[in-house]
Amino acid sequence: xxxxxxxxxxxxxxxxxxxxxxxxxxxxxxxxxxxxxxxxxxxxxxxxxxxxxxxxxxxxxxxxxxxxxxxxxxxxxxxxxxxxxxxxxxxxxxxxxxxxxxxxxxxxxxxxxxxxxxxxxxxxxxxxxxxxxxxxxxxxxxxxxxxxxxxxxxxxxxxxxxxxxxxxxxxxxxxxxxxxxxxxxxxxxxxxxxxxxxxxxxxxxxxxxxxxxxxxxxxxxxxxxxxxxxxxxxxxxxxxxxxxxxxxxxxxxxxxxxxxxxxxxxxxxxxxxxxxxxxxxxxxxxxxxxxxxxxxxxxxxxxxxxxxxxxxxxxxxxxxxxxxxxxx
Amino acid sequence: xxxxxxxxxxxxxxxxxxxxxxxxxxxxxxxxxxxxxxxxxxxxxxxxxxxxxxxxxxxxxxxxxxxxxxxxxxxxxxxxxxxxxxxxxxxxxxxxxxxxxxxxxxxxxxxxxxxxxxxxxxxxxxxxxxxxxxxxxxxxxxxxxxxxxxxxxxxxxxxxxxxxxxxxxxxxxxxxxxxxxxxxxxxxxxxxxxxxxxxxxxxxxxxxxxxxxxxxxxxxxxxxxxxxxxxxxxxxxxxxxxxxxxxxxxxxxxxxxxxxxxxxxxxxxxxxxxxxxxxxxxxxxxxxxxxxxxxxxxxxxxxxxxxxxxxxxxxxxxxxxxxxxxxxxxxxxxxxxxxxxxxxxxxxxxxxxxxxxxxxxxxxxxxxxxxxxxxxxxxxxxxxxxxxxxxxxxxxxxxxxxxxxxxxxxxxxxxxxxxxxxxxxxxxxxxxxxxxxxxxxxxxxxxxxxxxxxxxxxxxxxxxxxxxxxxxxxxxxxxxxxxxxxxxxxxxxxxxxxxxxxxxxxxxxxx
Numbered sequence: 001x002x003x004x005x006x007x008x009x010x011x012x013x014x015x016x017x018x019x020x021x022x023x024x025x026x027x028x029x030x031x032x033x034x035x036x037x038x039x040x041x042x043x044x045x046x047x048x049x050x051x052x053x054x055x056x057x058x059x060x061x062x063x064x065x066x067x068x069x070x071x072x073x074x075x076x077x078x079x080x081x082x083x084x085x086x087x088x089x090x091x092x093x094x095x096x097x098x099x100x101x102x103x104x105x106x107x108x109x110x111x112x113x114x115x116x117x118x119x120x121x122x123x124x125x126x127x128x129x130x131x132x133x134x135x136x137x138x139x140x141x142x143x144x145x146x147x148x149x150x151x152x153x154x155x156x157x158x159x160x161x162x163x164x165x166x167x168x169x170x171x172x173x174x175x176x177x178x179x180x181x182x183x184x185x186x187x188x189x190x191x192x193x194x195x196x197x198x199x200x201x202x203x204x205x206x207x208x209x210x211x212x213x214x215x216x217x218x219x220x221x222x223x224x225x226x227x228x229x230x231x232x233x234x235x236x237x238x239x240x241x242x243x244x245x246x247x248x249x250x251x252x253x254x255x256x257x258x259x260x261x262x263x264x265x266x267x268x269x270x271x272x273x274x275x276x277x278x279x280x281x282x283x284x285x286x287x288x289x290x291x292x293x294x295x296x297x298x299x300x301x302x303x304x305x306x307x308x309x310x311x312x313x314x315x316x317x318x319x320x321x322x323x324x325x326x327x328x
Numbered sequence: 329x330x331x332x333x334x335x336x337x338x339x340x341x342x343x344x345x346x347x348x349x350x351x352x353x354x355x356x357x358x359x360x361x362x363x364x365x366x367x368x369x370x371x372x373x374x375x376x377x378x379x380x381x382x383x384x385x386x387x388x389x390x391x392x393x394x395x396x397x398x399x400x401x402x403x404x405x406x407x408x409x410x411x412x413x414x415x416x417x418x419x420x421x422x423x424x425x426x427x428x429x430x431x432x433x434x435x436x437x438x439x440x441x442x443x444x445x446x447x448x449x450x451x452x453x454x455x456x457x458x459x460x461x462x463x464x465x466x467x468x469x470x471x472x473x474x475x476x477x478x479x480x481x482x483x484x485x486x487x488x489x490x491x492x493x494x495x496x497x498x499x500x501x502x503x504x505x506x507x508x509x510x511x512x513x514x515x516x517x518x519x520x521x522x523x524x525x526x527x528x529x530x531x532x533x534x535x536x537x538x539x540x541x542x543x544x545x546x547x548x549x550x551x552x553x554x555x556x557x558x559x560x561x562x563x564x565x566x567x568x569x570x571x572x573x574x575x576x577x578x579x580x581x582x583x584x585x586x587x588x589x590x591x592x593x594x595x596x597x598x599x600x601x602x603x604x605x606x607x608x609x610x611x612x613x614x615x616x617x618x619x620x621x622x623x624x625x626x627x628x629x630x631x632x633x634x635x636x637x638x639x640x641x642x643x644x645x646x647x648x649x650x651x652x653x654x655x656x657x658x659x660x661x662x663x664x665x666x667x668x669x670x671x672x673x674x675x676x677x678x679x680x681x682x683x684x685x686x687x688x689x690x691x692x693x694x695x696x697x698x699x700x701x702x703x704x705x706x707x708x709x710x711x712x713x714x715x716x717x718x719x720x721x722x723x724x725x726x727x728x729x730x731x732x733x734x735x736x737x738x739x740x741x742x743x744x745x746x747x748x749x750x751x752x753x754x755x756x757x758x759x760x761x762x763x764x765x766x767x768x769x770x771x772x773x774x775x776x777x778x779x780x781x782x783x784x785x786x787x788x789x790x791x792x793x794x795x796x797x798x799x800x801x802x803x804x805x806x807x808x809x810x811x812x813x814x815x816x817x818x819x820x821x822x823x824x825x826x827x828x829x830x831x832x833x834x835x836x837x838x839x
Contacts, residue, residue: 196694197687200680207673214632214662214670215684215738216653274675 023268023283026319030290038297046173052289053182054244056282057237058256059263060182060189061230063281066264067193068226069206069273070118070125075234076256077136078110082238083248084143086160090151096159100239107235110136111228118227119220133257140253150247157246164243178240185233190278202226206273263288266316287316332359334396335491335523336381336412341390343376343547350376352547353390358492361521363514365534367567368544369757374527377544378494381525382414383407411491415481415498417755423470428452430469431483455483459513475506482513493517494525499533500755503618503783504819511537529757531560532786543567568759575762576790581772583793584608587659587745588777590629593638598624599801602638606746611768611778613788613809616798616822622781623665625798626748630662631655643745656685661739663732665750665781671735674724678716679705681723681734686741708737712767729760736767747771750781765791785815799824 034041058075065072082103090099110132117128143149151157169175193199204212205219212219242248267284269276291312300308336358343351351373358364368374379385380392383401392399394410401407404414421430428448429436437447452465459479463472469480478498485493495514499507514524514537528534534541535555542552543566550566564575588606593599599621606612616622627633629640634650641647642658652662664670672681682705683690690701705719714733716726723734732752739747749768753761768791772778782788788795789809795818796806805821807813 195696195698197691197696198694200684200687200696203676203680204673204684207675208669210670211673211681211684214630214652214664216656217684218653274673 022319023266023280023287026266026316027283027287027290030287030294034290034294038294040297041294044293044297048286048289048293049174050176050179052285053176053179054237054240055256055259055263055289056182056186056285057233057240058260059267059281059285060186060278061233062260063264063267063269063276063278064189064193064202064226065125065230066269066271067202067206067273067276068223069209070223070226071129071261071271072114072227072230073126073129073257073261074110074114074133074136075230075260076253077133077140078107078231078234078253079238079241079256080140080248080253081110081136082107082235083242083252084140084149085235086239086242087149087151087248088143090156090160091153094153094156096163103239104232104235107231107233107238108228109231110234111231112224114231115224115227119223137253140248141250144248144250144252146250148245148247148249160243161246162243164240181236185236186278186282193277198222198225203274206275208274259288262313266313291316332361334358335360335394337391337393337396338377338381339391339393341377341380341392342388343380343385344388350547351380351387354544354547354549355390356542356549356552358523358525360491360523361518362539363518363524363526363537365526365528365538365541366544367527367531367534367541367563369567369759372544372567372757373547374544375496376547378414378496378525378527381407381494382412408488408490411489412494413485413488413490413492414494415478415485415496417497417500419474419477419481421469421472421477421480423468425469426465427456427463427467427469427472427480428465430480431455431465431487433484435487451487455486458486458516459483460509473506475502475509478502478510479513482517490522492523492525494527496527497529497755498526499528499530501618505617507533529755529761530784531563531758534563535560545569564758567757575758575765576787577762577766578611578769578791579773581609581611581769582775583610584775587643588629589641591639591641593625593628593635593640595624595628595633595635599628599798602803604796604803604806606777606779608745608775608777609772610794611772611780611792612806613792613795614779614781614798615783615785615788615795615818618783620798620822621801622798623750624801626662626750626779626781629655630660630748632662656742656744659745661685661742661744661747663735663739663747663749663752665754667728667731667735671738672723672731675722677720678709678714678723678726678734679719682708682719682737683741685738689742704741705737708741712737712740713763727756727760729756729763732756732760732764736764740771744776746777746779748779748781751783752780753782753784753787785818789813789815789818797821 058079062072062075085106086099086103089102090096093099114129114132117123117132118125151160164176164178166177167175168177168180193202201212201217201219201222204215204217205222209219241252263284264281265271265284266287267276267280267282269280291309295305295308334357338357339355341351341354342349354373354377366374366377376385380387383404383406386400386402399410422433431452432448437444437451449465456463456465459482461476461479463476469477472480482493498510502510517524526534526537535558538555540552540554541558541563543550543563545567584607586605586607591603593602602625614622624633628635631647631650631652631654639646640649642660645658647658648654668674679701683701686704687696690697690704702719709716709719712733714730714737716730723731726734752764752768768778768780780788780792792809794806794808797804797818799822804824
């Protein structure tokens with residue numbers, strides 16, 4: 001007893017340190033297992049980073065929404081729809097730049113719709129975004145019902161593909177343009193959440209809407225802006241998706257919503273809002289991508305991939321629960 | 329009292345938490361059928377002691393005897409089985425279920441594998457009759473008032489054949505009338521030989537109800553007294569370890585020009601035709617029963633709620649209404665009644681909570697100047713002595729008194745012209761209360777106009793210049809507080825029985 005008292009008062013409280021950083025601990029375990037136990041883990045790591053950047057955009061957007069205490073289950077098809085818009089506008093104008101701007105604008109519009117239904121009509125975010133997801137999915141299918149929807153002109157297709165493949169540093173495997181853009185966005189949001197009034201409002205909205213309202217913060221506006229940001233980030237992911245495969249694909253957005261939620265929750269963003277940072281999203285992102293990569297490397301059959309991922313996820317969540325249980 | 333049997337004996341109870349000795353050898357006993365009050369400031373160890381008694385915590389050493397036999401509870405169910413029940417400050421009603429099911433929650437009368445509804449409702453009816461509650465057992469619990477919900481909790485203890493019911497701040501959210509009902513129920517329980525451990529910050533209640541009073545300070549029991557040997561002053565002196573000269577430290581302030589005018593404010597079905605004025609340096613108390621519309625009027629003035637007609641004018645400028653941001657800009661601050669619900673983001677830091685309203689002034693182009701923010705918070709931590717290791721501490725970890733100071737600091741930072749404080753001392757200890765009163769008095773001296781909304785007459789009469797009474801959404805009078813003004817006059821006006829107090833000539837108009 002006496003010893004414990006000293007710990008809590010003056011020294012380092014290791015238990016608290018562990019509880020506060022349990023996703024970091026999980027990530028560390030996975031890295032150690034990968035580096036020392038799995039063949040080719042280090043060699044394939046750059047491709048993990050490149051792929052992570054794409055999912056990371058969705059997760060970062062969703063993460064913001066989750067910190068405000070809401071949720072967005074339409075992230076996958078906001079991206080899917082943006083991919084379609086990219087190809088459409090590219091076909092119509094021949095300009096990649098205009099196509100990208102149009103796609104981002106479409107994403108922003110998706111965010112406006114989500115934000116409107118949630119904050120103005122007052123529908124529960126879960127239901128609202130399940131519903132809007134159908135709309136975005138339907139619009140995506142309208143153009144991709146044949147399986148895929150690519151630029152009509154082959155040179156345009158090459159232009160589109162070049163975006164995803166563009167290396168910022170020659171010869172480096174993972175310093176692609178997408179990784180760089182995502183890294184910049186990530187650092188920017190880290191700053192925004194920590195240092196700006198908007199960032200602080202995001203946390204207040206998530207932790208206690210009423211306290212925010214009484215302090216003169218327009219919490220509905222904060223939620224709206226966050227949905228719009230999420231839409232834009234998803235749209236950017238959609239542009240990259242289109243660029244990666246040279247066109248929009250039929251089922252591209254499927255399962256991405258659940259994946260993004262998993263990333264956020266595993267990283268430590270609370271479903272109840274008000275808690276979590278971009279660093280948590282980043283950790284969740286790498287936990288998820290590394291698990292997938294390890295399963296690929298040990299050649300789990302594609303048929304059993306989902307099953308194995310599910311079991312591993314539960315295992316991770318058990319570790320999370322176990323390390324954070326004492327907190328209450 | 330001598331013929332009463334001892335039910336519970338606690339002897340030298342010690343409970344340690346990492347970093348603190350929450351209980352440091354507490355000893356006292358409870359007799360059958362007595363009302364035994366526990367008094368002490370926040371953090372004195374009352375809550376821990378209750379939790380040890382109800383089995384929520386296990387003691388580290390000491391003896392806990394029930395009917396002379398040593399007990400060691402591992403959970404609250406074991407304590408309930410031996411007749412020790414507790415009605416907590418936070419109610420645990422299932423709002424969607426009906427009254428009967430709430431009464432017998434976890435303890436439903438069964439008929440084989442099925443719930444015996446007939447017995448359930450019959451028994452529930454008996455319990456309700458015992459509690460003088462004129463509601464049907466089939467009423468949905470969420471539709472009851474807070475006071476009635478609390479009665480359900482007491483009823484729940486009765487269904488479990490409680491011999492001791494611990495009540496933790498039972499009147500903190502009750503109106504005066506509801507509290508009176510509670511007291512008569514306590515008397516009835518007492519007559520049935522059920523013991524009550526009563527915990528309250530309201531010392532008048534404690535003195536009225538108790539047979540004996542035990543004071544706890546710093547985890548030790550300081551003294552146990554028969555009520556006859558006890559006055560409010562001695563009680564406070566024991567609680568804080570020194571005598572408190574005067575709880576209400578209202579110093580005269582210079583009354584300046586008019587800063588707030590409310591004209592014919594009406595929100596249909598909630599309040600009607602509310603008019604009053606407020607001058608710089610004035611402290612005006614708003615008194616009325618729970619549900620009279622006190623908080624609703626303040627919320628409308630502040631802009632959280634909308635109103636249909638009337639106007640609010642701050643310093644000559646008419647507010648548009650319905651916008652807290654605009655009211656804040658005009659110079660109104662509002663310390664809300666429920667600090668956990670409306671006042672604070674408990675999982676966030678003191679720093680952020682405290683600077684929330686001032687944030688626009690601490691940032692350039694939306695980017696917060698962290699150093700300025702920190703300095704501002706540190707300054708108020710010191711000036712109104714908030715006890716916490718640092719401003720980065722989460723607000724949820726602070727005591728009630730310190731949380732309340734964070735709420736007040738949040739508004740003081742923008743130096744409002746009008747400060748509305750709704751139930752400023754609810755659920756906080758005497759020491760913090762006295763500090764809050766001193767603070768309000770100083771603010772008035774510095775020229776701030778202050779509205780104090782309170783359901784404690786004592787408080788209003790202690791620190792305000794004027795009192796405005798509200799009854800059923802209408803202002804029923806405004807008088808200057810003087811030595812000769814009696815509690816009864818104010819109460820009568822608040823109950824609407826006199827048709828209004830005679831307005832004294834102090835410049836305030838009442839509609």
